[in-house]
Amino acid sequence: MKIRVLTFGIVRDITNTGNLWVELPAGSNSADLQTLLQEQFPALKRLNSLRIAVNAEYVTPDTLLRDSDEIALIPPVSGG
């Protein structure tokens, strides 16, 4: 399946795009996506943290992904 991943802040700088398109096997979970992206963009491994959000909610590594989901990479937040 082909999924679109939204990027923000330093992740957008690292990936050089606000919208990443990623090809993943059907049945992949959030951890699979993270592993694939960290291989593709090793600089992601150096971040203090990298969380994944699905449909605007933080998810756990075992959360299954669907190509209809809105998926986002959330680097360390620093609002306020």
Next chain:
Amino acid sequence: MIDIQILDTPLSVEQCRNYVAADDAGAIVEFIGTVRRQTQGKAVIRLEFEAYPAMALLEMRKIAEEAIVRFSILRVSMHHRTGILEIGAIPVVIAVSSAHRAAAFEACQFCIDTLKQTVPIWKKEIFEDGEVWVAAHP
């Protein structure tokens, strides 16, 4: 009883205060974040804030809902800026009202502390000689 906004225009402390004002309130506590001119001894020229708006609004609402339950406060208003902010500008305003002051103080602190931990908003510090996304790296 909850007012959550992400805005790319200057924040109004008065707007937040007016939202939380209530006849049953004996106290209003406001937190106003401001852009400091230096960080760790280094001169800051400006800050840039970016948000994932759909998720940031949801996360801010969760914080406000939890604050109402935990501290039995009356009303909460949380506004956050995005875009370019100069020294002295206001990136965040939180106002809380309650019957008695202790709950409003505690709830306001809880709201800003939790916002900094969970809400998908990112701050970039711009210096004379470069820029850095705050908290991104060890």
